[in-house]
Amino acid sequence: MSGHPSYQPQSAFMRWMERRLPLGGLIYSSFVAYPTPRNLNYWWTFGGILAFMLGVQIVTGVVLAMHYTPHVDYAFDSVEQIMRDVNYGWLLRYLHANGASMFFLAAYIHLFRGMYYGSYKEPREVLWILGVILLLLMIMTGFMGYVLPWGQMSFWAATVITNLFSAIPLVGESIVTWLWGGFAVGNPTLNRFYSLHYLLPFVIAGVVGLHIWALHMVGQNNPAGVEPKTEQDTVAFTPYATIKDSFLLAVFCIMFAWFVFYIPNFLGHPDNYIPANPAVTPMHIVPEWYYLPFYAILRAIPNKLLGVMALGASILILAFLPWLDTSRVRSARYRPAYRQFFWAFVIVCIGLGWLGSKPPEGNYVLFARIFTAYYFAFFLVILPVLGKIERTKALPNSISESVLREGKPIGAPAPPPASAKV
Amino acid sequence: MARARAVLALAVLLAAPCAPARAQEHETPAPPTNRWSFAGPFGKFDRGQLQRGFKVYREVCQVCHALKLVAFRTLADPGGPAFTTAQATAIAAEYQVKGEPDEQGDVKDRPGRLADTFPPPFPNDQAARARYNAVPPDLSVIAKARGYERGFPRWVGDIFTQYQEQGVDYLTALLQGYKDKPPAGVTIPPASFYNEYFPGHAIAMPPPLTDNRVEYTDGAPMTVEQYAKDISAFLMWTAEPHLEARKRSGMQVFIFLIVLSALLYFTKKKVWHAVKLHPEELKPRPPSEYPRA
Numbered sequence A: 001m002s003g004h005p006s007y008q009p010q011s012a013f014m015r016w017m018e019r020r021l022p023l024g025g026l027i028y029s030s031f032v033a034y035p036t037p038r039n040l041n042y043w044w045t046f047g048g049i050l051a052f053m054l055g056v057q058i059v060t061g062v063v064l065a066m067h068y069t070p071h072v073d074y075a076f077d078s079v080e081q082i083m084r085d086v087n088y089g090w091l092l093r094y095l096h097a098n099g100a101s102m103f104f105l106a107a108y109i110h111l112f113r114g115m116y117y118g119s120y121k122e123p124r125e126v127l128w129i130l131g132v133i134l135l136l137l138m139i140m141t142g143f144m145g146y147v148l149p150w151g152q153m154s155f156w157a158a159t160v161i162t163n164l165f166s167a168i169p170l171v172g173e174s175i176v177t178w179l180w181g182g183f184a185v186g187n188p189t190l191n192r193f194y195s196l197h198y199l200l201p202f203v204i205a206g207v208v209g210l211h212i213w214a215l216h217m218v219g220q221n222n223p224a225g226v227e228p229k230t231e232q233d234t235v236a237f238t239p240y241a242t243i244k245d246s247f248l249l250a251v252f253c254i255m256f257a258w259f260v261f262y263i264p265n266f267l268g269h270p271d272n273y274i275p276a277n278p279a280v281t282p283m284h285i286v287p288e289w290y291y292l293p294f295y296a297i298l299r300a301i302p303n304k305l306l307g308v309m310a311l312g313a314s315i316l317i318l319a320f321l322p323w324l325d326t327s328r329v330r331s332a333r334y335r336p337a338y339r340q341f342f343w344a345f346v347i348v349c350i351g352l353g354w355l356g357s358k359p360p361e362g363n364y365v366l367f368a369r370i371f372t373a374y375y376f377a378f379f380l381v382i383l384p385v386l387g388k389i390e391r392t393k394a395l396p397n398s399i400s401e402s403v404l405r406e407g408k409p410i411g412a413p414a415p416p417p418a419s420a421k422v
Numbered sequence B: 001m002a003r004a005r006a007v008l009a010l011a012v013l014l015a016a017p018c019a020p021a022r023a024q025e026h027e028t029p030a031p032p033t034n035r036w037s038f039a040g041p042f043g044k045f046d047r048g049q050l051q052r053g054f055k056v057y058r059e060v061c062q063v064c065h066a067l068k069l070v071a072f073r074t075l076a077d078p079g080g081p082a083f084t085t086a087q088a089t090a091i092a093a094e095y096q097v098k099g100e101p102d103e104q105g106d107v108k109d110r111p112g113r114l115a116d117t118f119p120p121p122f123p124n125d126q127a128a129r130a131r132y133n134a135v136p137p138d139l140s141v142i143a144k145a146r147g148y149e150r151g152f153p154r155w156v157g158d159i160f161t162q163y164q165e166q167g168v169d170y171l172t173a174l175l176q177g178y179k180d181k182p183p184a185g186v187t188i189p190p191a192s193f194y195n196e197y198f199p200g201h202a203i204a205m206p207p208p209l210t211d212n213r214v215e216y217t218d219g220a221p222m223t224v225e226q227y228a229k230d231i232s233a234f235l236m237w238t239a240e241p242h243l244e245a246r247k248r249s250g251m252q253v254f255i256f257l258i259v260l261s262a263l264l265y266f267t268k269k270k271v272w273h274a275v276k277l278h279p280e281e282l283k284p285r286p287p288s289e290y291p292r293a
Helices: A012-018 A023-031 A042-067 A075-084 A089-116 A125-147 A152-167 A172-180 A187-218 A237-262 A289-300 A304-324 A336-356 A363-389 A399-404 B002-025 B047-059 B072-076 B085-093 B125-132 B154-161 B166-176 B224-239 B243-277
Strands: A035-037 A234-236 B096-101 B107-111
Touching: A012 A023, A023 A237, A035 A237, A042 A075, A042 A089, A042 A187, A042 A237, A075 A089, A089 A125, A089 A237, A089 A289, A089 A336, A089 B243, A125 A152, A125 A187, A125 A289, A125 A304, A152 A172, A152 A187, A152 A304, A172 A187, A234 A237, A237 B243, A289 A304, A289 A336, A289 A363, A304 A363, A336 A363, B047 B224, B072 B085, B166 B224
Parallel strands: none
Antiparallel strands: A035 A234, B096 B107
């Protein structure tokens, strides 16, 4: 990605500064002159949205932490104190609680976009793995944040999830006791969750830095899935990408505001407005919506240890995606068969989410098992095999060409790979 | 579109075999939905209703149920029941709250002040259980702590209709849902009452409301139905005291964001216009030159 104009400091101060700390040059080359493929669609704006959401969560979270008390006897009431007596406390809390949902929504869209357009493929494997690490960190952070208000769901979610570790043979029980800091979920658990909930977002911010660094090393993928070849194939990040990102961010914020101001408790569970009570188990313990697919996978498997392993594997398997997908064509645009399997995968993930909210009985379990099987088969069977046998469509010569033809295939399809059996 | 239909078809396919199983499991009817003045994007509490609801709380609920998160001062806050500060002070003074230690270190009860919260009717849960065989829940956030399963596809519609009143609708139904005798074939444990809307139907709370139990001076009907609605609305306010401010700010934020989005959209169009303007510079090559996948 060379050849774009370098930073020319305009003021004497910036010239002075640039010789000592080239921050202006870094920002200029990363966010102004950085060449982005000209054919990026709106699915590419979610990276910026995610960065914005991380900022929202950290800013609201830091202020909430000033008013919150991490103690089993005061946590619930201190959250209500924020809602009642802190100026705009209701806004901070609803922004933070709904912000977590928006964060996950954007992350899932970002992830599915990467899968659809093959953004994980060579040379973007490390970029992709950093993304999987970010997802893992987000899952941990979100879970611990959900425990902090110390409502019924907080308490029982903490109990259920920490108990998963008891499935580990021999040392499981000791690990759970160590995690709890006692013999049940209690004040030490709440305190360490609070500490880690404050710490992890900054770890996320650090990994986001690496993620962006890796991105700027290899450049962005694009809907055509062919690398930029000429100057014509790219446009400067500013103003082109900045304005496009800003527009969709504003639209995203409209949806965010709809939840925060009008239906702030829609995504929450009423039981979490009941103070935690270790003596009363809620009728159905359900996690937040963004964990439901993983929860469904956990419960689909009758053996506890295997269920926990499947839960872990369902996330970790994403890290191996660059090597599980054997196709050399990146974009699903030119992979008609992959496209079908991809959309089936999306439906399966949504289906698992729905099943995760249902009690584990009757047909729900049956469907959860079928969907779980597809989830893993997609990675372990479909992707490795499909890459070898799929007839892909002809790739455009360049990004410019794909723009010119509006993504429609030109000419005859490419000959099938040598290994294909027809 | 085809994809959307596929998702819908799949959802229906999945829901169909599961639905009858659920119907047998809970015979609890869905609470009827009411029209609330505080529903929707422009929602505001009905001051008269909140004051009547407060009267119901004071004369009926308060005997057993605490409101420990609600401070007397908030009764005079904007967006609430709109009592004057003098009225709120007078209300506070009618309560005896636990005082501060005096010079001798003795703690005596004293009349409530604006800064105090409603004193609980029982010193602890054990005392409540000893008396009523159950712990009457604190009512401060009860309107958000209760609800009912909306089911698919109604919950999707709720996003757009902004239906957030499951809690109050449930409370209103519960207060009117008592039946003198459980239906044939249903037995409930002693010292409990049959209620149509309560999960499991056996509720420890005796029917709290009867017609004419609380005197209304503003001409509102003194019926169980009206009492149930008024107390539910009051409890919605105690659960969400800044609801009006929230919805008002929401509208301002909305107008701002929509104008901003529109401006950004047209700016984006303008910026990208130059890129779209010269497609002829992009020369396609013949298929023979296509790279192999």
